[in-house]
Amino acid sequence: MRLPALLFVPAAVAVALLVLPVVGLLSRTDLRRLPELVSSPAAVDALWLSVRTSATATGLCLVVGVPLAVVLARGRLPGLRLLRATVLLPLVLPPVVGGLALLYLLGRNGFGGRLLEAALGIRLPFTTVAVVLAQTFVAMPFLVIGLEGALRTAGARYEAVAATLGARPFVVFRRVTVPLLLPSIGSGLVLTFARALGEFGATITFAGNFPGTTQTLPLLAYQLAQSDVDSSVAVSLLLVALALLVITLVRPRVIEGSP
């Protein structure tokens, strides 16, 4: 297919808008000091914590988000429209407010938090688990909404045929729905991971900021920006590099690799 030439102008504007700020970031970086700045113990700790928590959050989104997307797209439940709107909430809420919401639910004085403490002796705020929860909260819609759209576009014909051939509901889900969805799940997971990686507001509100436990890369970048902008820029570049690595390495394979 030949693309209409007119598309290239706005596309170039979009690319400029997306890429030039990163160029700006690069232009402010002292490249000679970069290795030293990004290999500081604080940066390495934050990087490692970011990777671990974002991966866990992405896994959590996969386990509960895929079923939710299927329910939203295929289910016939009352109040489904309301549910769909609720799923969008974390996208609209400022992350700091999302963090407060988590705090009011799972904090020491929230009813969920009291329950956890009384039943299991667990306190979530200021722990790495809180970081994962905050990331899952803000990142989940990216997976669910993408998958739901893909399910609707694909239609339910294959599933209906499988059912008429005698497949039980779970077999249909496992052998038909999931394989059809795989490319969308892949791209959804990349988006989810990227969003979790960049998460800042909900994390700092719900989990606080402590090196090694809750200080992820974005939190470290923000903290450094208060005093030492050069280090902050360096750490931000680390974040950019990590995100690019994940997106370029994983994305083409899962999306373009399968039909």
Next chain:
Amino acid sequence: MTRLTLSVVLAVMMAAGCGSSPRQGADTVTVLAAASLTAAFDDMKTQFEKSHPGVTVKITYDGSAVLAQQIINGASADVFASADQATMSKVVAAGLTDSVPQVFARNRLEIVVWPTNPKNVVRLADLARPGVVVVTCAESVPCGAAIKKIEQSSRIAVHPVSQETAVTGVLSKVETGEADAGVVYVTDVNSAGGRVLGIPFPEADMAVNDYPIAVLKNTRRSTAAAQFVDFVQGVFGRQALDRVGFQTP
């Protein structure tokens, strides 16, 4: 259709562009001030505009470091009031001040707890007690640098569960009850009203923050800017600062 879409897009962009460019009158003094000065400077703005007819004061509040960064990157402003000397020094070092910075206020730390003080915190050493969940500022922000200094001179080691990047972070953790105690400035305790209780501690004398103010180099309203700086240091300015808990020189 495409032409229509394009012209709509252009029109919207132009409107947005025009709307966002600051249109400042001839007599608008733009002040960049540390967030902790909000209440006091809002007060002064009202009074200053009353006593200087025709002059409008526009104040932007943010973290001192953020504001200094904006000035260094070319933000157009007339006056800068910082929450510590170190941050002001950066602006001075960049050659962007027009007057010698003058200290107009001092702020000291206070322990902050829930209004009922459930853990019965009365002195700094109580923050080192096991079982007391403490939140402080990170060392890279002024309130964190101050507590670090106090820890070193008093030999009391506080082990915070979180190092917040702003005093507001510490306050909200105490207000919501997540932390039993925090360390913030007196003025922050006052601005939080009855939602928290402030506990003064003598070691706070070891790290008192000086707030300097200066007219900026590229000001086009040097007279009005200098008048505002004088006003901050004058009788009314001091009263406004005293009211929220600052000490004035």
